[in-house]
Amino acid sequence: MQTQSLYIASVEPHSGSFSISLGLMELLKQNYQKVAFFKPIVQGVDSDCLMMIERYGLNQTYKQSIGFEADEFLQLFANSQQSAFEQLIAKYEKLKSKFEFVLIVGVNLDFLSKAVEYNINYEIAKNFASPFVPVLNAYKKSAKEILNEIKLETNEIQKHGCELFATFVNMVEPENLKDLRTQLQQKDIFVLPKVELLEQISVSEVESFLHAKQIYGKRAALKKIISSAKIVAGSCEQFLKEVKNGDFVVTEASRVDIVLAVLGLIASKQSPKVSGVLLVGKTSFNDAIDAMIRGIEDLNTAILQIEGISMMFLQLFKI
Numbered sequence: 001m002q003t004q005s006l007y008i009a010s011v012e013p014h015s016g017s018f019s020i021s022l023g024l025m026e027l028l029k030q031n032y033q034k035v036a037f038f039k040p041i042v043q044g045v046d047s048d049c050l051m052m053i054e055r056y057g058l059n060q061t062y063k064q065s066i067g068f069e070a071d072e073f074l075q076l077f078a079n080s081q082q083s084a085f086e087q088l089i090a091k092y093e094k095l096k097s098k099f100e101f102v103l104i105v106g107v108n109l110d111f112l113s114k115a116v117e118y119n120i121n122y123e124i125a126k127n128f129a130s131p132f133v134p135v136l137n138a139y140k141k142s143a144k145e146i147l148n149e150i151k152l153e154t155n156e157i158q159k160h161g162c163e164l165f166a167t168f169v170n171m172v173e174p175e176n177l178k179d180l181r182t183q184l185q186q187k188d189i190f191v192l193p194k195v196e197l198l199e200q201i202s203v204s205e206v207e208s209f210l211h212a213k214q215i216y217g218k219r220a221a222l223k224k225i226i227s228s229a230k231i232v233a234g235s236c237e238q239f240l241k242e243v244k245n246g247d248f249v250v251t252e253a254s255r256v257d258i259v260l261a262v263l264g265l266i267a268s269k270q271s272p273k274v275s276g277v278l279l280v281g282k283t284s285f286n287d288a289i290d291a292m293i294r295g296i297e298d299l300n301t302a303i304l305q306i307e308g309i310s311m312m313f314l315q316l317f318k319i
Helices: 017-031 047-056 070-079 081-096 120-128 143-159 174-183 203-210 219-223 236-242 256-267 287-294 312-316
Strands: 005-010 035-042 066-069 101-105 132-137 167-172 189-193 213-216 228-231 247-252 276-280 302-306
Touching: 005 017, 005 120, 017 035, 017 047, 017 101, 017 132, 017 167, 035 047, 035 070, 035 081, 047 203, 066 070, 066 081, 070 081, 081 101, 081 120, 120 132, 132 143, 143 167, 143 174, 167 174, 174 189, 203 219, 203 276, 203 302, 219 302, 236 256, 247 256, 256 276, 256 287
Parallel strands: 005 101, 005 132, 035 066, 035 101, 132 167, 167 189, 228 247, 247 276, 276 302
Antiparallel strands: 213 302
16 A cells, blocks of 8 residues: 555554554654654644654654644634634645655544544544554453454444554553464554553663763663653652652752752662652752762762753653
């Protein structure tokens, strides 16, 4: 099948459509010189778009990577569904005209479900003339349940006049994997296991993606796995109450108190241990504090720093 785009969409929340899109982008970049990424409807500044543009060096701006903010689209949709789709198609076609291939990640239905009574992804994919790639969440489902979902989703896609390109069954539990692969031997269905470790990233990957600089700690500390991101904007006392093992602490570079609190956590045998720290902005540590931190010989927690990024990014940061 010859196509210039693919439309990937999760059938239900937490199906992992963006993870699938990362894998597909890797393949596309190997086969096309000019690839673009597009999200039709987003809520707030979308970090997936920012990551795709940065990670793969896509020759497009953030503005070109999105159609509408959710609130703006819903207002247009309420006034005229036809006009809303026409304007969305125009934005997509403008981007498509400049590239060989466009990878599209569909709409998160959570923030549209109250206003739109059907799966809007089918309608958008059809209007974009883009083959559809559904991603199913198989976690904690039996092989029979998954097979039924595949049949139902295939029927829905065909009913809405979309072209089915391939189906990804994601996060399949080990006990169902062999059975599903035996029963699903079609070339256009891909069964992917649930691998806990692959759902987490290391401090090293954050350093690489953000081009951050490690200012303190041993290099070996970059291998630590991040459980979740902890955005710290409040008091030091509140931070110490809420911090958990494996948290990756993200805060302003001026927050010397948070850095000292992290060092206290490291020294304590009774406290949770963070996976790393990211300081946003220019560091403002005085010589005495800098010397004290550098004097910790076996600091096995990486402290990273990055300039030239707005505080707004702290709210977008996703791990």
